[in-house]
Amino acid sequence: MDRCWILLGMMGAGKSSIGRALAELSGREFLDTDLLMQTRLGRPIPQIFQIYGESTFRDHETSILRSLEPHAAVLATGGGIVLREENWKELRRLGITIFLDASVETITDRLARSKKKRPLLQVEDWPERVESLLEQRRELYRRADITVAVDDVDLELGAQRVYDALLGATA
Numbered sequence: 114m115d116r117c118w119i120l121l122g123m124m125g126a127g128k129s130s131i132g133r134a135l136a137e138l139s140g141r142e143f144l145d146t147d148l149l150m151q152t153r154l155g156r157p158i159p160q161i162f163q164i165y166g167e168s169t170f171r172d173h174e175t176s177i178l179r180s181l182e183p184h185a186a187v188l189a190t191g192g193g194i195v196l197r198e199e200n201w202k203e204l205r206r207l208g209i210t211i212f213l214d215a216s217v218e219t220i221t222d223r224l225a226r227s228k229k230k231r232p233l234l235q236v237e238d239w240p241e242r243v244e245s246l247l248e249q250r251r252e253l254y255r256r257a258d259i260t261v262a263v264d265d266v267d268l269e270l271g272a273q274r275v276y277d278a279l280l281g282a283t284a
């Protein structure tokens with residue numbers, strides 16, 4: 114049975130963009146829990162947070178995981194998917210988890226242009242928020258089956274690195 118390849122990690126680590134490149138490289142379908150949520154609710158993520166709040170956003174995240182079946186897809190997740198214990202049961206059911214490990218410096222560089230789309234970073238000292246969230250979550254990300262360092266790679270090399278790690282792990 115084919116299992117999903119599931120990307121975990123902080124906002125800005127590259128789950129959505131490396132995930133898309135990995136899907137192309139491997140010929141797999143690409144799914145992203147944030148995109149599935151936007152389609153489901155017909156609104157962009159910042160509006161979903163604004164209208165329903167984070168707790169309802171997290172409920173939908175869990176329900177989206179529950180609605181999926183294991184298959185040959187690359188699944189990018191939102192950075193907070195690791196927070197709910199019940200999500201881990203679904204992640205393990207769906208496939209292999211890969212932590213995209215990026216430093217605070219890399220993340221803040223990458224988010225400088227796209228932080229507007231991240232409701233949790235709408236604070237003045239947003240790099241400090243990135244640092245504290247990473248501190249809170251690091252141990253959860255480390256539960257992933259595989260860790261891939263993505264500080265020093267572009268999208269193509271990042272996708273290749275994840276692909277190689279997966280082939281090594283499943284050989």
Ligand SMILES: Nc1ncnc2c1ncn2[C@@H]1O[C@H](COP(=O)(O)OP(=O)(O)O)[C@@H](O)[C@H]1O
Binds near residue numbers: 127128131189227267
């Ligand atoms: N390895 C990388 N090299 C260069 N830019 C990257 C890399 N990974 C992500 N980016 C850029 O960083 C931003 C955030 O990436 P994204 O894939 O949305 O991260 P995530 O889904 O983990 O929050 C995007 O503008 C993306 O193009």
Ligand SMILES: O=C(O)C1=C[C@@H](OP(=O)(O)O)[C@@H](O)[C@H](O)C1
Binds near residue numbers: 129
């Ligand atoms: O880290 C988080 O809690 C979040 C990450 C976002 O996805 P990305 O990790 O793709 O930016 C998105 O799900 C939402 O803004 C919350």
Ligand SMILES: [Mg+2]
Binds near residue numbers: 128129190191
């Ligand atoms: Mg994303």
